[in-house]
Amino acid sequence: MNEKYVYYFTEGNKSMKEILGGKGANIAEMKNLDVPVPPAFTITTQTCDFYIKNNSWPETLENDIKENLKKIEQETQTFFGGEENPLLLSVRSGAAVSMPGMMDTVLNLGLNDKTVLALSKKSGNERFAYDSYRRFIQMFGDVDMGVKHSLFEEALDNIKKENNVKFDTDLSAENLKELVNRYKKIILKETGKEFPQDPFKQLELSINVVFKSWNNKRAIEYRKLNKIEGLLGTAVNIQAMVFGNMGQTSGTGVCFSRNPSTGENKFYGEYLINAQGEDVVAGIRTPEDISTLEQKMPEQYNELVKIYKNLENHYRDMQDMEFTIQEGKLYMLQTRNGKRTGKAAVQIAMDMLEEGLINEKEAILRIDSKSLDQLLHKSLDPNAVKNATVLARGLPASPGAVFGKIVFDADKAFDEKEKGNKVILVRTETSPEDIKGMNAAEGILTQRGGMTSHAAVVARGMGKPCVSGSSEIVVYDKQEKLVIGDKSFKEGDFITIDGSLGVVYEGKLDVVNPSLEGSFAKLMSLSDKYRKLGVRTNADTPKDAKVAVSFGAEGIGLCRTEHMFFEGDRIKAVREMILSESLEGRQKALDKLLPMQREDFVGIYEAMGNRPVTIRLLDPPLHEFLPKEENDIVELSKDMDVSLEKLKEKIEDLHEFNPMLGHRGCRLAITYPEIAKMQTRAIIEAAIIASEKLGQEIVPEIMVPLIGNSKEFEIQKEIIEQTIKEVISEKEKEVKYKIGTMIEIPRAALTADKIAEHAEFFSFGTNDLTQMGLGLSRDDSGKFLKQYVSLGIYKTDPFQSIDQDGVGQLMQIAIAKGLNKNPNLKLGICGEHGGEPESVKFCHKLGLTYVSCSPFRVPIAKLAAAQAAILEEN
């Protein structure tokens, strides 16, 4: 092998992350920019790979390291292992992708019984020198020599007891010297080996420790969790130590070129005088704001400002930097693109665009579209969170944070809201009967159900925070009790939920309102400029529709008519229809529903103006409209004047083993065409009314659900068109319309050519397509899907991001077959995936006409669509 294993910091640059890791590449880049960096060299990631595979170093590595060490010695005028002016090293991991804290780091390397004396002399701080030394030994013993950590802790405890001190920091230099001796004895006893005094031996072992840490448990877990794949290993950065703790002219700090929380274009950071890096993080002393450094060390501060501006300009992104000042001399230890909140990301991208630092496309690509969600919802006050008690975790089913009193019953939620109380509806799971209560509640917490359970879907549609599927809680709906661990909560107790993160807190926590600043609006119009994919919304009410329009929705891709069936008198009429034994009886009930549905649609058309509206005909199985609890059934029996026995028989008769695959969707309208007729009539009559009101043409899009067979669609289309003809002839008005279908059954995708002969549009119902295509019930799979994702069976939850290999393949088949038969076919998606960035990008690739998602996801979808369009160009 003639590979180059080691790069001196003058030999690399920022483009070499793959082999030098992020840290190493940026150290080299800073050196190139004449930024003051302590001399360093980097062992490549390939070397790590070699070491892991062969459990040994490449032949020439030792020599390479020694040569590079010499360069550092020359530059710093120190000597590795030197008894006068010892060179101490930091040995730090650094992969191509940042994995903060996951791998090992060794500081102060080079200390031994002799160099510790030299350090003590140089720093003027004997205690510090010995504390470093004992930590160094402890780490070595533990990580590299396999000595139990607890043995060192025991020795430390003993020495504290012997000296009657409480904290480590209270130990004197003498105590620490003694501790160093005891540590060395422990190592000898446990391993039969002496702690290595030879600095190069220390270095060799430390490099190996870092190599090995690439494959420690937490690092593997972190890569899995963050989908980091295809990397060879970690690089190892070996750098001359500099000390911020050498008195009042020394210090250390962390700083950002802009505010990572708000995005404000203002230098941000904190530092400590006479301290080492760890002290800033540890919080023993409170760090000071970076702005105060200007007064304390004006020269160094000005230099730092010059450097950060230089680095930001050079990297064209906000920088997160570490620095140390040693006896008045500023050193930069690290720089990288800074992590930031969603809000900051938008602000920074738009500011840098304005400053001319980046162009429009870059600005769009800079922002993680998912993070926009944070901007649209209430969030918890970070200060409040610090002292809060986390009760449980669940799925982040619908974003936003909110507090309220616990209620266990939907009606109760409504009553409390009427009284002006804020409540959180807590249920084992929710059902369509709970809609009214969910709407009244501030947020929803459920024990069961996944990201696309009823609670989650409805809550997202309503824009209400929801934590679902929290397996850590047990809800006793009937006893009105919520049990979490050994705590028990009753109605009226306060809790706070954070639906963005899926966390439940005890009591009331302060929340912060979202503010859609100018930069957000700017980003949206920029996205509109670049994206090719349309973005519609799923909205069932005029209220939802208005919210969605305010977020930029270009139409409604899915209006679920059944949600309108649950309110007040309507549910009565619906139940009357279900319980009728004759067409006449059903017709009578439908006649009552007609004006209500018509009114709904008029409201929605008005809210949407000239934007298209796709209305889906009745979808859920009829049993969803009947009560489940005994007392509700008794009440209904009285209400409807139907014998309890007969009512129960009917409920029993409508019961289904697998309602997902049962008598629902267009199957209902095949059995009861009168339902489709009433809904069609309401849609068309409302279009006539609204178009007169608004003075503009309204072209409703009627969508038939759950088509599995082209003949079903033909039958439905005939009924719909016949009804439209009737309405047009009665009202003597012309109405244009479109008739299309959901593609949500695998067979529909496979036979899309036949369906496309009759349909004007397809809308992919990827929720059901996922359920049926993967054979996974979204309500039941929560129990094992997490394990499936952690085992890598699915890369992500297929209900969150489209399973491209399976469901995506069905979509591709349907699109190819559909367009082949009908080149004018409009193609959309109205499953929950329509608002998930990866899925949106996939839809762009597939060439869909639009995606449709819940109102709060509209901005995300727009940005993701713009990113997809830009990425495609490149």
Next chain:
Amino acid sequence: MNEKYVYYFTEGNKSMKEILGGKGANIAEMKNLDVPVPPAFTITTQTCDFYIKNNSWPETLENDIKENLKKIEQETQTFFGGEENPLLLSVRSGAAVSMPGMMDTVLNLGLNDKTVLALSKKSGNERFAYDSYRRFIQMFGDVDMGVKHSLFEEALDNIKKENNVKFDTDLSAENLKELVNRYKKIILKETGKEFPQDPFKQLELSINVVFKSWNNKRAIEYRKLNKIEGLLGTAVNIQAMVFGNMGQTSGTGVCFSRNPSTGENKFYGEYLINAQGEDVVAGIRTPEDISTLEQKMPEQYNELVKIYKNLENHYRDMQDMEFTIQEGKLYMLQTRNGKRTGKAAVQIAMDMLEEGLINEKEAILRIDSKSLDQLLHKSLDPNAVKNATVLARGLPASPGAVFGKIVFDADKAFDEKEKGNKVILVRTETSPEDIKGMNAAEGILTQRGGMTSHAAVVARGMGKPCVSGSSEIVVYDKQEKLVIGDKSFKEGDFITIDGSLGVVYEGKLDVVNPSLEGSFAKLMSLSDKYRKLGVRTNADTPKDAKVAVSFGAEGIGLCRTEHMFFEGDRIKAVREMILSESLEGRQKALDKLLPMQREDFVGIYEAMGNRPVTIRLLDPPLHEFLPKEENDIVELSKDMDVSLEKLKEKIEDLHEFNPMLGHRGCRLAITYPEIAKMQTRAIIEAAIIASEKLGQEIVPEIMVPLIGNSKEFEIQKEIIEQTIKEVISEKEKEVKYKIGTMIEIPRAALTADKIAEHAEFFSFGTNDLTQMGLGLSRDDSGKFLKQYVSLGIYKTDPFQSIDQDGVGQLMQIAIAKGLNKNPNLKLGICGEHGGEPESVKFCHKLGLTYVSCSPFRVPIAKLAAAQAAILEEN
């Protein structure tokens, strides 16, 4: 148009069914064979099509008819409308495919006020002449002139009252003359038109009546029901009337060249002296056995024998014939291939093969494979059925007929069986807990569930008669009451069910045992000779396996291990496993199950000998193993020493909204690998034991259920192989094995290439593939699938016959992708479709290695496979 609309009976032949209809083509063929046939001509089916489309005759048709009429007149020396020797005609429909009784027929045409006198004179029977005349007028008035049938009936009633007679047959010739007058007046009054006296006008109208009857309601319904498609219309056969009622030298009869019920090669039929065709059917006089004709009219009988032998030889199939003897002269009116029972079909085909009349391939193609089912099961004594009371109809879920006392409880069924009583288990629906009771019962009747419901699948597997999904019955499981209409039955009441037809009878009806005669065995070995597709069976117990082997199964394609989990101590151990909170607890329970499973497998290997056995790992969701009823739960709580609250919590926790798409199949073994390990160990240890016992190598095929993702399979395979290695090393024995998977989730079919990289075989689970691919729950779709089939949305119930466009497409995709990656992949099917002839033929076309079906369907599958292979050659 220069088409030929009319064929004289010397111009056609049997190959012209398409244009002359079956009847017309065979009349012409008989004429060609010099069989005595009354002269006739046939108007083509194309003419019918023309008439229906244009509502008029083609220009030249009238002339053609008149010319052909003249030929008949010349041949018979009679005259159409003649006042001396009148020609009377029969006008009969006749399509290319027999549609018995669906379309109209007119007899005695040509009668009017004058010819009736001539007929009276010729027949010497005035009453007969006028009765024919009034019937002719009545039919005309009703069908062709649109007069209400009831008006004629009223007139007939009046005349009977006036003359104090009870039956039509008691009316005198004078009475009938008067009735003819009144009928004519009714027609005049209602239509303003005279009854047409012109015979050609009568003929024209009658031809049109027959044409129109092609599209009457019942004919359309019949074609839909029998999937008769692509025909143009009916031909019209116009033939000189001959009379069997002209005294003691005349007669009429129906005969078969062989016994259509048993297949015996013996002339079979019945006749009446001095009678017309209708009289044989009407049953006013009891017809005599054809053998007695030999004595009464030896000459005519011998001629008839000569003719039938000639016709059978000519048509090379059993003939169903009509004949009339008019004053000593024999006429053949019709011949066609006779309908026959399954038993007769096999007997006749094998006899004809032996006689050299047909060859092997023809013999195989002659038999409707479905009809074999009748041969394998008990059937109702036809005499008993005649007087039986049909209580209800349901689905013919599992064939065979049986009677027994009603029981509503599975345990009760077992107890009664122990006491020696025959019982029918009657349930709303069955669940896996009922297995023991189902096995004890003679038959099963359920209110709910389709052809592939639990009851149906298990009953077919056990070979027990079952009627499922009988929506006409209401079962009150708890009250132990069965209500059918206004009748109520309790435990102990006798009922009889016919699972072949889906009928429930009151009381005990006699049943007849199946007898597998030599011809059946001959047919099976013939099928084995020609078929290319393997035929295995689905069997879960040594008993089932033995039955299947006796029916010729070549292996087990599906052994469901879970069925073994429900018996006695096993269900206890299974529940113990489910209720365990720890791996240790589960392992303890599994350790108890291991020896039982191992014993099961040894028994199955022994029953199957050197035939392959595919064993599927645990499939159903765990909640199926826990009780549902309160008292059973209380009992279990005591049995298991688990608190009732905790038990209920566990049951609640395992509850699923859509268990079909839930935590089952390999998903269980992903969560609890110890289950797959135990089962693998049992399979391999049993193979070692059985191979020693039998002195032959046993190569178990281990099948992983519900794979949706190749990674799932990889994980399962690793667990299985690891366990096998352990067993092999413990036992120090070599065992060969195969590991494969079900393809039953659409995604598995779509990603079959990836799965095939690791799997040695695929077995299509077409039940689930249908459920998921079509989004149809087999347990819930019974309610609307009938309507779907009658609307033509699906041609047949997709759970009975593979939906080739949808599920078939998924199979094709899976096969193509699978073989592409792994050319050695074995391909089978183990869904219920494996025993359905059309599906078997489809599987042959797809190139599967084998089909697997319930034991009683093995012969059907073999025959269907042979037919598919032969048809493919042609």
